Amino acid sequence: MGNAVVLGPLLLPRRLPSARLFKSAVQPMRWASRSPLFAGRPSAGPLWRSLVRLLALLATLSHAGMVARVARAQELPMERCDALPVVDVLVAGIDKWFLVDTAATSILNLESFAAGQARDIHVTSWSGTLATSAKEVTLPDLTVGRTKVVELKLPAIDLSAIGKACGRRIDGILGVDLLGKLGASINLKEHTMHVATLDEVHGAELVTAMQHEMRRCVDAFNDSDEQKFGDCLDPKIVLFSIDTELYGREQVVGYFRERYFHQVPAARLDIRESAFHPIGEAVWYEYEFTIDSARGKLHGRGMAMCKKSEGHWRMASMHHSIAELESAAVPGEKR
Numbered sequence: 001m002g003n004a005v006v007l008g009p010l011l012l013p014r015r016l017p018s019a020r021l022f023k024s025a026v027q028p029m030r031w032a033s034r035s036p037l038f039a040g041r042p043s044a045g046p047l048w049r050s051l052v053r054l055l056a057l058l059a060t061l062s063h064a065g066m067v068a069r070v071a072r073a074q075e076l077p078m079e080r081c082d083a084l085p086v087v088d089v090l091v092a093g094i095d096k097w098f099l100v101d102t103a104a105t106s107i108l109n110l111e112s113f114a115a116g117q118a119r120d121i122h123v124t125s126w127s128g129t130l131a132t133s134a135k136e137v138t139l140p141d142l143t144v145g146r147t148k149v150v151e152l153k154l155p156a157i158d159l160s161a162i163g164k165a166c167g168r169r170i171d172g173i174l175g176v177d178l179l180g181k182l183g184a185s186i187n188l189k190e191h192t193m194h195v196a197t198l199d200e201v202h203g204a205e206l207v208t209a210m211q212h213e214m215r216r217c218v219d220a221f222n223d224s225d226e227q228k229f230g231d232c233l234d235p236k237i238v239l240f241s242i243d244t245e246l247y248g249r250e251q252v253v254g255y256f257r258e259r260y261f262h263q264v265p266a267a268r269l270d271i272r273e274s275a276f277h278p279i280g281e282a283v284w285y286e287y288e289f290t291i292d293s294a295r296g297k298l299h300g301r302g303m304a305m306c307k308k309s310e311g312h313w314r315m316a317s318m319h320h321s322i323a324e325l326e327s328a329a330v331p332g333e334k335r
Helices: 019-034 046-071 160-166 176-182 198-222 226-231 249-259
Strands: 004-007 075-077 079-081 084-091 094-100 107-109 117-125 128-144 147-157 172-174 185-187 192-194 233-240 245-247 268-279 282-293 296-309 312-327
Touching: 075 084, 079 160, 084 172, 147 176, 198 226, 198 268, 198 282, 198 312, 226 233, 226 249, 233 249, 233 296, 245 249
Parallel strands: 094 172, 107 147, 233 312
Antiparallel strands: 004 147, 075 192, 079 084, 084 094, 084 128, 107 172, 117 128, 128 147, 185 192, 233 245, 268 282, 282 296, 296 312
16 A cells, blocks of 8 residues: 545634634624615615624634634644654654654654665755665654654655754654645744644635636636626626625626626726635635726725536626726726
8 A cells, every 4th residue: 555644624714714714704894784785774684684694604604613723633742852853753652753844755763664675765954955775664653733644655764863963862854745744834933833734725725726727717707708608607696886786696697797798998807815714625715806897997805605517617796895996998088
Protein backbone atom coordinates (compact mmCIF):
# COMPACT_ATOMS: atom_id res chain seq x y z
CA MET A 1 0.00 0.00 0.00
CA GLY A 2 1.30 3.48 -0.85
CA ASN A 3 1.23 6.45 1.47
CA ALA A 4 -2.37 7.42 2.22
CA VAL A 5 -3.78 10.18 4.35
CA VAL A 6 -6.70 9.31 6.61
CA LEU A 7 -8.39 12.37 8.07
CA GLY A 8 -10.58 12.32 11.15
CA PRO A 9 -14.04 13.98 11.25
CA LEU A 10 -14.67 17.61 12.22
CA LEU A 11 -17.95 18.21 14.02
CA LEU A 12 -18.03 22.00 13.92
CA PRO A 13 -16.81 24.71 11.54
CA ARG A 14 -13.49 26.25 12.57
CA ARG A 15 -13.82 29.72 11.13
CA LEU A 16 -16.14 32.38 12.47
CA PRO A 17 -18.19 34.38 9.97
CA SER A 18 -16.48 37.74 9.67
CA ALA A 19 -17.82 41.00 11.00
CA ARG A 20 -18.33 42.19 7.42
CA LEU A 21 -20.69 39.28 6.82
CA PHE A 22 -22.96 40.42 9.66
CA LYS A 23 -22.73 44.03 8.47
CA SER A 24 -23.72 42.87 4.98
CA ALA A 25 -26.80 41.21 6.44
CA VAL A 26 -27.82 44.08 8.71
CA GLN A 27 -27.50 46.84 6.08
CA PRO A 28 -30.37 45.64 3.84
CA MET A 29 -32.59 45.29 6.92
CA ARG A 30 -31.93 48.93 7.84
CA TRP A 31 -32.81 49.94 4.30
CA ALA A 32 -35.91 47.73 4.33
CA SER A 33 -37.18 49.30 7.55
CA ARG A 34 -37.04 52.76 5.87
CA SER A 35 -38.49 51.66 2.54
CA PRO A 36 -42.08 52.63 1.65
CA LEU A 37 -42.61 48.96 0.86
CA PHE A 38 -42.46 48.22 4.58
CA ALA A 39 -43.70 51.53 6.01
CA GLY A 40 -45.84 50.97 9.09
CA ARG A 41 -45.24 47.21 9.02
CA PRO A 42 -41.52 46.52 9.48
CA SER A 43 -42.07 42.82 10.10
CA ALA A 44 -44.04 42.24 6.89
CA GLY A 45 -42.93 41.26 3.42
CA PRO A 46 -40.94 38.35 1.99
CA LEU A 47 -37.70 40.37 1.91
CA TRP A 48 -37.84 41.08 5.63
CA ARG A 49 -38.73 37.48 6.51
CA SER A 50 -35.95 36.16 4.29
CA LEU A 51 -33.37 38.43 5.92
CA VAL A 52 -34.54 37.48 9.40
CA ARG A 53 -34.05 33.80 8.50
CA LEU A 54 -30.66 34.67 7.06
CA LEU A 55 -29.56 36.40 10.27
CA ALA A 56 -30.78 33.42 12.30
CA LEU A 57 -28.60 31.14 10.16
CA LEU A 58 -25.58 33.42 10.58
CA ALA A 59 -26.12 33.53 14.35
CA THR A 60 -26.17 29.72 14.39
CA LEU A 61 -22.95 29.61 12.39
CA SER A 62 -21.34 32.13 14.71
CA HIS A 63 -22.26 30.08 17.78
CA ALA A 64 -20.96 26.90 16.16
CA GLY A 65 -17.76 28.69 15.20
CA MET A 66 -17.22 29.90 18.79
CA VAL A 67 -17.77 26.40 20.17
CA ALA A 68 -15.31 25.05 17.62
CA ARG A 69 -12.76 27.68 18.63
CA VAL A 70 -13.07 26.60 22.27
CA ALA A 71 -12.71 22.93 21.35
CA ARG A 72 -9.74 23.54 19.00
CA ALA A 73 -9.44 19.79 18.49
CA GLN A 74 -6.93 20.28 15.71
CA GLU A 75 -4.99 23.19 17.22
CA LEU A 76 -2.09 21.30 18.75
CA PRO A 77 0.26 22.86 21.32
CA MET A 78 3.95 22.82 20.46
CA GLU A 79 6.68 22.63 23.09
CA ARG A 80 10.33 23.64 22.86
CA CYS A 81 13.47 21.62 22.32
CA ASP A 82 16.01 24.34 23.07
CA ALA A 83 14.85 27.00 20.54
CA LEU A 84 13.12 24.53 18.21
CA PRO A 85 9.43 23.50 18.27
CA VAL A 86 8.44 19.90 19.03
CA VAL A 87 5.04 18.23 18.91
CA ASP A 88 3.51 15.08 20.36
CA VAL A 89 2.95 12.40 17.69
CA LEU A 90 1.35 8.95 17.99
CA VAL A 91 3.17 6.15 16.17
CA ALA A 92 1.21 2.87 16.28
CA GLY A 93 -0.59 4.24 19.35
CA ILE A 94 2.61 5.18 21.24
CA ASP A 95 3.48 8.79 22.12
CA LYS A 96 6.60 10.14 20.44
CA TRP A 97 8.25 13.57 20.31
CA PHE A 98 8.97 14.94 16.85
CA LEU A 99 10.91 18.07 16.02
CA VAL A 100 8.99 20.37 13.62
CA ASP A 101 11.30 21.52 10.84
CA THR A 102 9.87 23.09 7.69
CA ALA A 103 13.34 23.13 6.07
CA ALA A 104 13.99 19.38 6.45
CA THR A 105 12.67 16.07 5.16
CA SER A 106 11.00 13.77 7.66
CA ILE A 107 13.41 11.42 9.48
CA LEU A 108 13.15 8.95 12.38
CA ASN A 109 15.62 8.59 15.24
CA LEU A 110 17.45 5.27 14.94
CA GLU A 111 17.39 4.87 18.75
CA SER A 112 13.59 4.98 18.70
CA PHE A 113 13.02 2.93 15.54
CA ALA A 114 15.81 0.37 15.19
CA ALA A 115 14.01 -2.14 12.95
CA GLY A 116 14.51 -1.67 9.24
CA GLN A 117 16.74 -2.33 6.26
CA ALA A 118 19.88 -0.28 5.60
CA ARG A 119 20.16 1.70 2.37
CA ASP A 120 21.68 4.92 1.05
CA ILE A 121 19.49 8.03 1.25
CA HIS A 122 19.74 11.79 0.82
CA VAL A 123 18.89 13.91 3.87
CA THR A 124 17.83 17.55 3.47
CA SER A 125 17.98 20.17 6.22
CA TRP A 126 18.50 23.92 6.53
CA SER A 127 22.24 23.36 6.06
CA GLY A 128 21.84 21.53 2.74
CA THR A 129 21.49 18.02 1.31
CA LEU A 130 23.90 15.18 2.01
CA ALA A 131 24.13 11.47 1.20
CA THR A 132 24.27 9.04 4.11
CA SER A 133 23.47 5.45 5.03
CA ALA A 134 20.26 4.89 6.96
CA LYS A 135 17.66 2.29 7.74
CA GLU A 136 14.30 2.48 6.03
CA VAL A 137 11.52 1.93 8.57
CA THR A 138 7.86 1.26 7.74
CA LEU A 139 5.42 2.75 10.25
CA PRO A 140 1.91 1.22 10.34
CA ASP A 141 0.48 4.65 11.09
CA LEU A 142 1.46 8.09 12.33
CA THR A 143 -1.16 10.33 13.93
CA VAL A 144 -0.96 14.07 14.61
CA GLY A 145 -4.02 15.34 16.44
CA ARG A 146 -6.83 13.34 14.82
CA THR A 147 -5.18 13.21 11.40
CA LYS A 148 -3.50 9.95 10.45
CA VAL A 149 -1.01 8.89 7.79
CA VAL A 150 -0.85 5.12 7.24
CA GLU A 151 1.79 2.76 5.83
CA LEU A 152 4.54 5.33 5.97
CA LYS A 153 8.16 4.61 5.00
CA LEU A 154 10.82 6.89 6.51
CA PRO A 155 14.61 6.77 6.92
CA ALA A 156 16.05 6.38 10.42
CA ILE A 157 19.40 7.88 11.45
CA ASP A 158 21.10 8.85 14.71
CA LEU A 159 19.44 12.01 16.05
CA SER A 160 20.89 11.76 19.58
CA ALA A 161 22.78 15.04 19.20
CA ILE A 162 19.49 16.94 18.86
CA GLY A 163 18.11 15.31 21.99
CA LYS A 164 21.20 16.21 24.01
CA ALA A 165 20.74 19.87 23.11
CA CYS A 166 17.37 20.08 24.90
CA GLY A 167 17.58 17.30 27.49
CA ARG A 168 15.00 14.90 26.06
CA ARG A 169 15.00 12.26 23.37
CA ILE A 170 13.71 13.36 19.99
CA ASP A 171 12.05 10.43 18.19
CA GLY A 172 11.98 12.01 14.76
CA ILE A 173 11.71 15.10 12.60
CA LEU A 174 8.37 16.15 11.18
CA GLY A 175 9.60 17.67 7.94
CA VAL A 176 8.09 19.58 5.06
CA ASP A 177 6.96 16.41 3.23
CA LEU A 178 4.82 15.13 6.11
CA LEU A 179 3.61 18.60 7.06
CA GLY A 180 2.26 18.89 3.53
CA LYS A 181 0.48 15.52 3.74
CA LEU A 182 -1.07 16.59 7.04
CA GLY A 183 -2.18 19.96 5.68
CA ALA A 184 -0.37 21.54 8.62
CA SER A 185 0.18 25.22 9.32
CA ILE A 186 2.48 26.54 12.04
CA ASN A 187 1.80 29.51 14.33
CA LEU A 188 5.11 30.28 16.03
CA LYS A 189 3.64 33.22 17.94
CA GLU A 190 0.98 31.06 19.59
CA HIS A 191 3.21 27.94 19.64
CA THR A 192 0.51 25.87 17.92
CA MET A 193 0.13 23.68 14.86
CA HIS A 194 -3.13 23.39 12.97
CA VAL A 195 -3.70 20.12 11.11
CA ALA A 196 -6.30 19.87 8.35
CA THR A 197 -9.48 17.90 9.00
CA LEU A 198 -11.67 16.01 6.56
CA ASP A 199 -14.27 18.78 6.67
CA GLU A 200 -11.66 21.43 5.90
CA VAL A 201 -10.27 19.45 2.99
CA HIS A 202 -13.79 18.79 1.68
CA GLY A 203 -14.76 22.43 2.18
CA ALA A 204 -11.70 23.64 0.25
CA GLU A 205 -12.57 21.26 -2.59
CA LEU A 206 -16.15 22.59 -2.67
CA VAL A 207 -14.95 26.20 -2.81
CA THR A 208 -12.47 25.43 -5.61
CA ALA A 209 -15.13 23.63 -7.66
CA MET A 210 -17.67 26.40 -7.07
CA GLN A 211 -15.23 29.16 -8.08
CA HIS A 212 -14.25 27.25 -11.22
CA GLU A 213 -17.86 26.94 -12.38
CA MET A 214 -18.79 30.50 -11.41
CA ARG A 215 -16.20 31.80 -13.86
CA ARG A 216 -18.49 30.65 -16.68
CA CYS A 217 -21.24 32.84 -15.21
CA VAL A 218 -19.04 35.93 -15.38
CA ASP A 219 -18.07 35.05 -18.96
CA ALA A 220 -21.74 34.56 -19.87
CA PHE A 221 -22.61 37.95 -18.36
CA ASN A 222 -19.81 39.71 -20.25
CA ASP A 223 -20.89 37.98 -23.49
CA SER A 224 -24.60 38.85 -22.89
CA ASP A 225 -25.31 35.14 -23.30
CA GLU A 226 -28.72 34.87 -21.66
CA GLN A 227 -29.00 31.09 -22.02
CA LYS A 228 -25.64 30.33 -20.41
CA PHE A 229 -26.15 33.00 -17.76
CA GLY A 230 -29.57 31.60 -16.91
CA ASP A 231 -28.09 28.11 -16.57
CA CYS A 232 -25.77 29.52 -13.88
CA LEU A 233 -28.79 30.45 -11.76
CA ASP A 234 -30.83 28.16 -9.55
CA PRO A 235 -34.46 28.04 -10.76
CA LYS A 236 -35.57 29.49 -7.39
CA ILE A 237 -32.81 32.10 -7.02
CA VAL A 238 -33.57 35.16 -4.89
CA LEU A 239 -31.77 38.46 -5.51
CA PHE A 240 -32.09 41.46 -3.20
CA SER A 241 -30.47 44.83 -3.85
CA ILE A 242 -31.17 48.31 -2.55
CA ASP A 243 -33.94 48.90 -5.09
CA THR A 244 -34.77 45.39 -6.32
CA GLU A 245 -36.41 42.24 -5.02
CA LEU A 246 -36.37 39.36 -7.51
CA TYR A 247 -37.54 35.76 -7.28
CA GLY A 248 -36.76 33.01 -9.77
CA ARG A 249 -34.48 32.54 -12.76
CA GLU A 250 -36.73 34.35 -15.27
CA GLN A 251 -36.99 37.52 -13.19
CA VAL A 252 -33.25 37.67 -12.55
CA VAL A 253 -32.29 37.09 -16.20
CA GLY A 254 -34.88 39.67 -17.25
CA TYR A 255 -33.44 42.20 -14.81
CA PHE A 256 -29.92 41.83 -16.21
CA ARG A 257 -31.23 41.78 -19.79
CA GLU A 258 -32.96 45.11 -19.26
CA ARG A 259 -30.05 46.80 -17.52
CA TYR A 260 -26.85 45.32 -18.91
CA PHE A 261 -27.10 42.80 -21.74
CA HIS A 262 -26.63 43.58 -25.46
CA GLN A 263 -25.12 47.02 -24.92
CA VAL A 264 -22.51 48.70 -27.13
CA PRO A 265 -19.90 48.72 -25.75
CA ALA A 266 -20.67 45.55 -23.80
CA ALA A 267 -21.19 45.79 -20.05
CA ARG A 268 -18.40 44.14 -18.08
CA LEU A 269 -18.67 42.41 -14.70
CA ASP A 270 -15.73 41.92 -12.35
CA ILE A 271 -16.36 40.05 -9.09
CA ARG A 272 -14.07 39.11 -6.21
CA GLU A 273 -15.15 36.50 -3.66
CA SER A 274 -13.84 36.07 -0.11
CA ALA A 275 -14.67 34.67 3.36
CA PHE A 276 -16.02 31.31 2.19
CA HIS A 277 -18.21 29.24 4.53
CA PRO A 278 -19.00 25.74 3.17
CA ILE A 279 -22.17 24.28 4.70
CA GLY A 280 -23.09 20.80 3.52
CA GLU A 281 -23.05 20.93 -0.28
CA ALA A 282 -23.48 24.71 -0.40
CA VAL A 283 -21.07 27.63 0.00
CA TRP A 284 -21.85 31.03 1.54
CA TYR A 285 -19.37 33.79 0.76
CA GLU A 286 -18.86 37.54 0.63
CA TYR A 287 -18.20 39.34 -2.62
CA GLU A 288 -17.35 42.73 -4.08
CA PHE A 289 -18.24 43.55 -7.66
CA THR A 290 -17.94 46.22 -10.33
CA ILE A 291 -20.19 46.48 -13.39
CA ASP A 292 -18.93 48.90 -16.02
CA SER A 293 -21.73 49.76 -18.45
CA ALA A 294 -23.26 52.56 -20.49
CA ARG A 295 -25.10 53.67 -17.35
CA GLY A 296 -21.84 54.14 -15.46
CA LYS A 297 -19.70 52.11 -13.11
CA LEU A 298 -21.56 50.33 -10.30
CA HIS A 299 -19.61 49.23 -7.22
CA GLY A 300 -21.24 46.92 -4.73
CA ARG A 301 -20.73 44.29 -2.11
CA GLY A 302 -22.80 41.69 -0.38
CA MET A 303 -23.07 38.00 0.22
CA ALA A 304 -24.21 35.05 -1.83
CA MET A 305 -24.90 31.36 -1.63
CA CYS A 306 -24.15 28.79 -4.32
CA LYS A 307 -25.32 25.19 -4.24
CA LYS A 308 -25.08 22.16 -6.49
CA SER A 309 -28.04 21.55 -8.76
CA GLU A 310 -28.18 18.78 -11.37
CA GLY A 311 -24.44 18.24 -11.10
CA HIS A 312 -23.52 21.93 -11.52
CA TRP A 313 -22.91 24.81 -9.13
CA ARG A 314 -25.58 27.47 -9.42
CA MET A 315 -26.23 30.80 -7.74
CA ALA A 316 -29.13 30.43 -5.31
CA SER A 317 -29.07 33.68 -3.35
CA MET A 318 -27.53 37.15 -3.67
CA HIS A 319 -27.85 40.10 -1.27
CA HIS A 320 -26.35 43.43 -2.38
CA SER A 321 -26.04 45.54 0.74
CA ILE A 322 -23.90 48.46 -0.48
CA ALA A 323 -23.91 49.93 -3.97
CA GLU A 324 -22.46 53.10 -5.47
CA LEU A 325 -22.96 54.28 -9.03
CA GLU A 326 -20.44 56.47 -10.83
CA SER A 327 -22.47 58.03 -13.61
CA ALA A 328 -21.11 57.69 -17.11
CA ALA A 329 -19.49 60.82 -18.50
CA VAL A 330 -21.58 62.84 -20.95
CA PRO A 331 -19.72 63.40 -24.26
CA GLY A 332 -17.81 66.70 -24.05
CA GLU A 333 -18.30 66.96 -20.27
CA LYS A 334 -15.21 67.52 -18.15
CA ARG A 335 -14.83 65.12 -15.23
